[in-house]
Amino acid sequence: MFIHGVQVSADSALTQDEITLLVEEELQLWQAQHKVLGSLELVLEDDAIVVKAVERSPIRRVRRITGYLSTLDKFNDAKRAECDSREVHIS
Helix, strand or coil: CEECCEEEEECCCCCHHHHHHHHHHHHHHHHHCCCCEEEEEEEEECCEEEEEEEECCCCCCCEEECCEEECHHHCCHHHHHHHHCCCCCCC
16 A cells, blocks of 8 residues: 555554554654655564665666657657657567
8 A cells, every 4th residue: 555655564453544653753754864765564563563664766767869868757748759659679
């Protein structure tokens, strides 16, 4: 499931309200460190909730179309069409 843009896997014994509260608390901690939370795993161990968090990868996909390097969202319609018309060659 996704909560506030974070992929979350949680123990079935946790309620939706508990899960949402834990995600919001973890998001605040990550934002204070200027990092982006990518996924969160919430596991019950005895009476404790173990939170396993993973940072979202800062890797972006850059493409070269007609001599220009950029991300797809910054290309105009013609360059996006050129990208869409490409064939994938698998060897």
